[in-house]
Amino acid sequence: MTDKLTYGMVGGGPGAFIGGVHRAAIRLNDEADLVSWADVIPEGARAKAGAEMGLAPDRVYGSFEEMALAEGARADKIDWVDIVTPNRFHYPAAKLFLEQGINVVCEKPLCFTAEEGRDLKRVAAGHGCLFCVTYTYTGHVMAREARQLIRNGAIGDIRMVMGEYPQDWLLDTLETITEGNRPWRADPALSGRGAAVADLGTHIENWVGYVTGLKIDKLACHLDVFGQGGVLDNNVEALIKFKGGATGMYWTSQVAIGFDNALKIRVFGEKGTIEFVQEENNYLKVSLRGKPPQIYSRGAGYLTPEAAKYARVPTGHPEGLTEAFANIYTDFAAAVRDKKAGKAVNEDDYGYPTIQQGIDGVEFFNKCVDSHEAGAAWVALDEE
Ligand SMILES: NC(=O)c1ccc[n+]([C@@H]2O[C@H](COP(=O)([O-])OP(=O)(O)OC[C@H]3O[C@@H](n4cnc5c(N)ncnc54)[C@H](O)[C@@H]3O)[C@@H](O)[C@H]2O)c1
Known part of the structure; x- marks a missing residue:
């Protein structure tokens, strides 16, 4: 067994959703140990x-600032930090850890503005740091299979993409919201200027781009x-025009009764269609x-x-x-090990979602x- 890696975590304290899933995923691979952690919960609960x-x-x-500086000064630096806080803190926390020369795994959405994201990319490059953004659903084996089938030309050139991601969790919460009692996902100060569009819409956007x-x-x-x-928005409809002529329709919602976490993407090509649920x-x-139509099964010999x-x-x-997260960590840990071994690392070659995807x-x-603010006008995306 090769030496274990070490990592730290910002956020993910008791009762938090995704931090525990990250820890479980990393344990599943058994490649890295958690050795440090920051959260803003009260001191007693934090110590326990x-x-x-x-x-x-x-x-x-008690804060990511304290953790970044203390961990950055250690000879036995962590191999990476996981940032699993509400969106508002991703940018300042990631930047501070990068400035200490520490690789970053950050939850999505990466930050509030593309300029902040480009700044993180510059800082990461300047300090020679790796950066993964955990768009979970590209970690599923069948997402990887869809990607490879498309790369192999199985469905030909793509004509249309339909993506939907309805949930209904916000319904009950909406009725009890008061000022001062707002879940962070529905609070612009913590979530950013988009809610469903950022939280869920970017999962569709990322899955489609990745695959x-x-x-x-x-x-x-x-x-x-x-x-x-x-x-903030809790229901989103978007029309997409891709470079090269393909088109798309994306819908996401946090108030669609009867739907739990129903991400579904259909990719229509000239020769066939791929559907991921x-x-x-x-x-x-695969049709x-x-x-x-054929149903491919994860784990089968024909993948x-x-x-x-x-x-x-x-x-x-x-x-x-958990396995989808673990697969992303498999890719990321491979890049970390290669970097530690002094090899040249091109992050695009490893399979994990990179900072550019963030x-x-x-x-x-x-x-x-x-x-939306321009009356649903067509808006061009900025060139990289
Ligand atoms: N990839 C996915 O599929 C996925 C799924 C769920 C959540 N997320 C993302 O993960 C992030 C966290 O979401 P969550 O649902 O776990 O939130 P959560 O509210 O359940 O947990 C947030 C944790 O961060 C801590 N925290 C808050 N401010 C902090 C700060 N300044 N410094 C340190 N810790 C702080 C909280 O005390 C808590 O422990 C969000 O960005 C969210 O979009 C991603």
């Missing part, structure tokens, strides 16, 4: 949680704010023109090697969210809001 996570008391911090390689040329978007407590991510539907290598258990034993997401949701 830190001890439960097996951390040395002097590596449990198809298509780049958005321009978009037209309408945002709804349903419910009395809402100040996140809640049934162990399968992929080739003139032939009966492409590029996807098959990520499957952990045989077909019929479902994998899910910037693309931020650009996407800001242009959606710009378009």
